[in-house]
Amino acid sequence: MTTFDEYKKRIDLSEYAQRQGWEKDDAKSTATAAVLDKKSQGQTQDTIVVYKGQEHDYFYTPNNSKERGDVISFERLKNGADWKEINDKLARYVGEVPQERQLPQQVNSHSHNQAFQHNFRFQPITETEYLESRGINKSTIYADEFKERIFNKEFSYKQHLENGVNQLGKMAPISEADKAKIQEIGLEKYYSKPFFDQLKTVQTHVKDTNELPANYLESLRNTYGYKAPEGATDRVIVNTSFPLRNEEHVIASINRNEEYNRIERPKENAVWSSRTDFDKRPVNAVVIHESPIDSLSYHQLNPPKEDEKRLYIATAGNISRDQPVLIEKLVKESQAEKVVLANDNDPGGVKQNINIAGRLNLTEKSENTHAQLNIHDRTDARLLVTINHQNQQEGQERLKEIAERFTTAINKNIPDGAEREAKAVVVQNGSRSSEIEIAFTANRENLIRVEQALIKERGLENHMEVRRPAEKDYNEDLKRANPYIVSYQEQNGREHVAGRYNKEIDAYNAVAEKAKERPDAKEVSAYMEIKTNEGSKKVELAHYDRENEKVVATPEFEKRVTEQQKLQETAAADRQQQAAVAAAKANSGDVRVVDGDGNTVAKTEYKVEVDSQGHSNVRREQRYDQEELTREGTSGREIQTAMNKEVAGATNWGAGNVDGADLKDTKKDISQEQENKRSMSM
Structure with a gap:
């Protein structure tokens, strides 16, 4: 006999209610919650919300907090059935549905690989301007942790608009002529953000009313736009893409640019994660964010210590029902000591922390x-x-x-x-x-x-830690730490942020570099954003003067740049002196003269000493076997001169130690030197 607990696990409550006449409101439903209405003569009489629980579905009635529970409670409260009636009804129902809930169709490895190669079309990350506009520098982008975890991908605004128009056509009848006009207006505005915002407003109206608003084409035509380059038929840019992987493959992707943020294909249980296989050190902590941008920002703001290694995981928005299973698996495989919840510093971020803390079994x-x-x-x-x-x-x-x-x-x-x-x-x-x-x-x-x-x-105090950013998220923290913004403006007026910097001199140099990199840019400048009661205010600090080929800055900004240049020069000189001192200190040894049998007949030991001012001095100690030198026909003075030359060469700012000189070669060198002197005197 089937128990009530088994009924709860087997029955999809949303489907069960719909079979009894409840209608699903797709507009209000989400991926994790179904809103269902009970209607009579077109009027809504009752509403329930059905959620997926850990082991079974449950519902609640928004207008009556006492009406809630599982499928058993649904029958008892909504249909007034007694226990026997409920049992008989559910027994009949499960006889009509499969024994197990239908799971998403498994995709074989071949088709998953095809999706990676042919659908996502990732390219190696070379265009980094979008990430730099968020304050993320190249050192972070190309860090070992993020290799093959960030890609580029070409993005066609024409194709994006075509997809939007087709979606609009599914919601309300729209002629092919009007579809073509929308495409014409999009190109005319050169696919500006205000144009797409207005198109979204049109789509929302259609979703609510099932009909196109009056004069909707005119509303699109009245949006702000940019002049398209002569002969342009599309606007193609390079997106930054973050692949989302499940246990086996990439099944989705976050695609980002300054105007666009979408997830390509359903993420299901997949997450974005960093690499840990770049060395053999153990993982100390798993850090979880909502967005990979926040993971990169956290890494840059809080660089791992020398003995620290992290695994970063991003859920690509709100955590799905299935993601905690994969996250738990990744945590356990990493053998990390601690999980750090580093989600947004707002109610949504705390909710995310609760739902992760409520599911991970550590x-x-x-x-x-x-x-x-x-x-x-x-x-x-x-x-x-x-x-x-x-x-x-x-x-x-x-x-x-x-x-x-x-x-x-x-x-x-x-x-x-x-x-x-x-x-x-x-x-x-x-x-x-x-x-x-x-x-x-x-x-x-x-x-x-x-x-x-x-x-x-749940007993996780020693295994889980919450670290909230100071601002809304860690990327906002990073922007705050890098307040100097460098941007450039196209000839049509469209402005792009090229990078953010925490020092005036870096922003100053970036203006010059970006001006050379973008010779067709209308303007390249550096500025700060100051928050006021009326909103953000842009304060220009410097711009590039193309006529004179130089950066022109405000007096105060120029002063700070000059000060920082001097500090950099002083620091460079200090580093050079420290390197020279270190090389000198390492330079010590001896020079020996040996006879044909290998016996030492003369020896000079030398050591470089450096005082507190960085001045160096060579201290020598010399020894001779005078009888042997006399038998060989040379003098101690001649040997001393030769060995001093060797010491001078060896102590020339770290040229290396000299250990060993043959007596015959030394005598030859001395004789040649004397011959040269005689020639000069004649």
Whole structure:
């Protein structure tokens, strides 16, 4: 006999409700939540929201907080069925549907490889302007951690517009002539952002009303645009792409430019991740962000220490239902000591932390407690906590403890009457598993309290850490650390940010470099953005004067650049002196003169000494076997002169040590020197 727990796991509640006449509202539904309406004569009588839980689906009624639960509760509350009727009805239903829920069709390796080669068409990262406009420098872009994790990809605005027009045509009838006119207007505006924003407004209107707005072509024609280059039929730029991988292959891609941010193909369970195979050191920490841009920014702002190695993971937006499984696998394979949640510093980022902390099984305790947070109408937060236990009594006691811990953590900090108190409602208390829902106001403070309480509840205090950026996200932190912006303007007026810098001299030099790199640019300048009550204000600091081929800066900016140039020159001189001193200190040894039998007949030991001012002096100590030198027909003075020449050569700023000189060669050198002197005197 099938149990109620088995019914819950097997039945897709959204499909089950639709078979009973509930209609899915695709406009309001998301990838993780289905909004269903019960209608009568075209009027909505009731609404439910169905979510995917850890083990089964559950629902809640937005207008009645007491109506919530699983498929059993749905039958009892919405259809008024008793337990026998529910059992009979579900038994009949599961006899009509497959024994297991239909899973996404598995794609074989060959087709996945084809998708990588033919659909994504990634190119090696050579165009870095977009990333540099976000403050990310080339050292970070080409770091070992990110090799073959960032690519370029050509992007056609004409094709992008064609896709948008086709999508519009699926929502409302549109003639081929009007489709062609939209393409003409797009090219006329040279595919400006205001044009695409207005097209999006048109699409939203059609989605809400199922008809095109009046004079929609005119509204597109009235948008701000740029003059297209003569003879242009398209605008093709180079995107920055971040591949999203599942356990085996790349199945999706984040494609970015200054006006465009899209995920190509469904991400499903795939994530973006950095490399760890560039050396054999162990991974110390796994750092999780919503965006790869934030991962790169975090890496640049907080460079790993010499003995530190990280694995970066980005979820490409809100975490999906299936991503935690892959993330947990990557964490365990890395054997990292800690997981760092470094998501956005806003309610959405805290929600992301909660849903990751609620799913990753990093300890034995965490395997028996899971949680999922959903927020409705921006302020209505519902945390569903699922627990496993040995028997119903144990489950009942644990539900009571969880309710007490979470509601106390929230309510003790709420001023009287400021907002509704958090409440806990038991969804079910089964023999092996139970569920409880915590309802609370979704402000930032409450979300952080729930985040910390959940980490503690799952026993993750020593395995998980939250690091919030100071600004909204880590890229905003990076921009703040690099306040000097260099941009250039095309002849048609379109402006592009080329880079961000934290020193005036770097921005000053970048203006000159970008002017040479973009000889057709109308203007190249450096500026800062100052936030005011009216918004951001641009303050120009320097620009490139093409007539005189030089950078012209404001007096204060020029002064700072000059100061930094002097500091750089002083630092360079100091480094050169330090290198010379180090080379001198390493330069010591001896010069020996030996006879035919290899016996030492003369020896000079030398050592370079450097004082506190960096001045060097060679100290020598010489020894002779005068009797042997006399027998060989030479004098100690001649030998001394020859050895001093050898020492001078050896101590010439690190030329190396000389160890060993043959007596015959030395005598020959001395004789030649004397012959030269005689020739000069004649």
